[in-house]
Amino acid sequence: MEELKKTFAGYEEFKQTLDTELTRTTEGFVRIGFLLKTARDNPAILAGSGYANINDMAAAEYNIDKTMVSRFISINDRFSEGGNSDRLQDKYGGYGYAKLAIMLQLPDGINDEISPEYSKSEINTIKKEYDAEQQVTPLEVLAEPKDATADTLTQTEQVFYVVMHNEPELYRQLWESITEWKKYLDILAPAGEAVYIARVSGAGKFMVSVKADGITVVNMRDASDREQMSGEGFIQLCGKLFAHDEPTVESKWKALFREDMPETAKVAPVQQDKKAQAKKQPKVTVTRQDVKPKKSPEKEPDNPVKHEEEQLRGQMNVGDYRGVVPENNKNDTDAADTVPDEQQKKQCIPYRPIREAWHSAKTASRTMTDTY
Numbered sequence: 001m002e003e004l005k006k007t008f009a010g011y012e013e014f015k016q017t018l019d020t021e022l023t024r025t026t027e028g029f030v031r032i033g034f035l036l037k038t039a040r041d042n043p044a045i046l047a048g049s050g051y052a053n054i055n056d057m058a059a060a061e062y063n064i065d066k067t068m069v070s071r072f073i074s075i076n077d078r079f080s081e082g083g084n085s086d087r088l089q090d091k092y093g094g095y096g097y098a099k100l101a102i103m104l105q106l107p108d109g110i111n112d113e114i115s116p117e118y119s120k121s122e123i124n125t126i127k128k129e130y131d132a133e134q135q136v137t138p139l140e141v142l143a144e145p146k147d148a149t150a151d152t153l154t155q156t157e158q159v160f161y162v163v164m165h166n167e168p169e170l171y172r173q174l175w176e177s178i179t180e181w182k183k184y185l186d187i188l189a190p191a192g193e194a195v196y197i198a199r200v201s202g203a204g205k206f207m208v209s210v211k212a213d214g215i216t217v218v219n220m221r222d223a224s225d226r227e228q229m230s231g232e233g234f235i236q237l238c239g240k241l242f243a244h245d246e247p248t249v250e251s252k253w254k255a256l257f258r259e260d261m262p263e264t265a266k267v268a269p270v271q272q273d274k275k276a277q278a279k280k281q282p283k284v285t286v287t288r289q290d291v292k293p294k295k296s297p298e299k300e301p302d303n304p305v306k307h308e309e310e311q312l313r314g315q316m317n318v319g320d321y322r323g324v325v326p327e328n329n330k331n332d333t334d335a336a337d338t339v340p341d342e343q344q345k346k347q348c349i350p351y352r353p354i355r356e357a358w359h360s361a362k363t364a365s366r367t368m369t370d371t372y
Helices: 011-041 054-062 066-079 097-103 120-134 138-143 155-166 168-175 181-188 231-241 249-257 274-280 341-346 361-371
Strands: 194-200 204-211 214-219 226-229 284-286
Touching: 011 054, 011 066, 011 097, 054 066, 066 097, 097 120, 120 194, 120 204, 120 284, 155 168, 155 194, 155 204, 155 214, 155 226, 155 231, 168 181, 168 231, 168 249, 181 231, 214 231, 226 231
Parallel strands: 194 284
Antiparallel strands: 194 204, 204 214, 214 226
16 A cells, blocks of 8 residues: 555556556456356355355345346456456456446447546446437338438448538538648547547447547447448548538538538637647547538518318318417428427438539549648
C-alpha cells in the first residue's frame, strides 16, 4: 500500500500503475467465477458444509446473491482462457467488473472494438443501441424504404453517407480538412478512438469504430458481418464524400444529399488542444436525423382542388363538426405518406436520389489536390 502513496514521475507511470491494478482486479473476478463454477459442478466440495448448493453458501458466507454468482460464472465462461480457467484472456485486461458485466451481453464482434479506455457509460450506450436494434425483426427491416443510394453504394459507403448526413458539423470539418488520415483521425476521434452508430433504412444499425490504424464497420444485427478499412481506404472513400467539385461546403452538401445544409452546422472553431478536446467529447456518438434542413414556406394553391365525390345537398363532412377532428388532420393524406413515430425512429434518412454527386476517388483526389 505504501507503494501506491508515492509521487508519480508523470502520467505514464501513473497510468501503468493503474492499469496493473485494474488487471489484477479483473483477473480476480475471473478467478472468483472459476471457483464458484468448480463448486457448482462438484457437489462433493460442499459436502458436510450444511449448504445445499453454491448459491446458498455464497449468500450466507459472503452476502453474494444468486444473480451475482451467475454473473461471476458467466464472466469466467466468456472472458477466461478457454472459457473454463482461472486466467483472464489477455485482450480483456484492464476493464474491471462493471465494464465486463455490460460487455457480457454484447457479441464478440462488438466487444473487439471496445478498449479499456471506454467508460462504463459509453459501453452502456453501445449496449442500449444494440439492444434496441435486436427488437426490430428482419421482416420490419425488409419493409423499410431503401434509400436511393442502396443501388449505387456499397454497404460501408451507405453507412458513412448516413453518418455524414446526420452529423453536418462533422461533415463540414472533414470537407474543410486536408486529405490526410492523421488529420481526419483528429477530427473523427480527438481522443484517439471513437465509435459512431448510425442506422441505414432497410439494412439496420451499424457501428463505426475509429482507431489509429483505420476504421471498422460492424453490423449490429450480425456482428460477424464486419468490414475493416485502412486509413488510406478511408481517404479513397472521402474522395466521394468530400470532393471539392463545388465552391462551398453548403453547395457540396446540397449536391450530395439533395437538400439545404442545416443552419446548425456552424463553422468549426479553431482546433483546440487535443487533450482538452478528448475530455469534452465522448467517444461514442449515436447519430440521429434530429436536425431538419431549412425549408422554404410552401405556397397555398390559388384554386384548391375540390373533392370529386358527389354529395347530397345539405350533407356535411366529418371535418365540419367542430372538435371532432383536429384542425391539422382535416386534409387527409394517404397512409403511405405518413410514418408512425416508432417507424420514424427506425429510419435514418429519407429516400432521395444521389444523381451525379458521387465521383471516382481518382478524380476526387485530383480535384482536392488542385484546390490545395
